[in-house]
Amino acid sequence: MIIFYDGNCPLCTKEMRLLKEADIYNKITLEDINTNDFEQRFNYIKHEDALAFLHGQQDNGEMIYGLDVTFAAWQTVGRHKWLTILQLPGIRFMADQIYKVFAKYRSPIARLTCKSTCGIK
Incomplete structure (x- = not known):
């Protein structure tokens, strides 16, 4: 699995x-969407779309997005099994809406919430 994330x-x-x-089994590859050659190496992903929401690519080439990436990633490493709840129909809709707001405002949220834990100055 490849996860395309905002390294900024x-x-x-x-x-x-x-x-x-x-x-521990090295099943996930991380790709920072802000690298100079990102669009050359992954020309099927628009940088602006990748900035708007999390993108992932399954081993079979299927693209997944948003919370589906988070769910698949943690499932791949065998952690955070509680995230399965996000796949339930009613909860999934609400979680997707909340994720869209989070993704849009992640920079100000980061400045407010993780100065000590994320290394923000």
């Missing part, structure tokens, strides 16, 4: 670090 987002970077620490 302290919250995103923190979660990716925690995910890779749990990835």
Whole structure:
């Protein structure tokens, strides 16, 4: 699985670090969407779309987005099984709406919430 994440987002970077620490079998590849050659290497992903919401690619090439990426990633490493609740129909809709707001405002949220834990100055 490949996860395309915003390396300029302290919250995103923190979660990716925690995910890779749990990835003892090296099943997940992380790709920072802000690298200079990102659009050349992944020309099927628009940078602006990747900034708007989390993108992932399953091993079979299928693209997944938003909370589906989070769910699949933690499932892949065998952690946070409680995230299964986000797949339930009524909860999924609400969680997706909340995620969209979070994704849009992740930078100000990071500045407010994780100065000490994410390394923000």
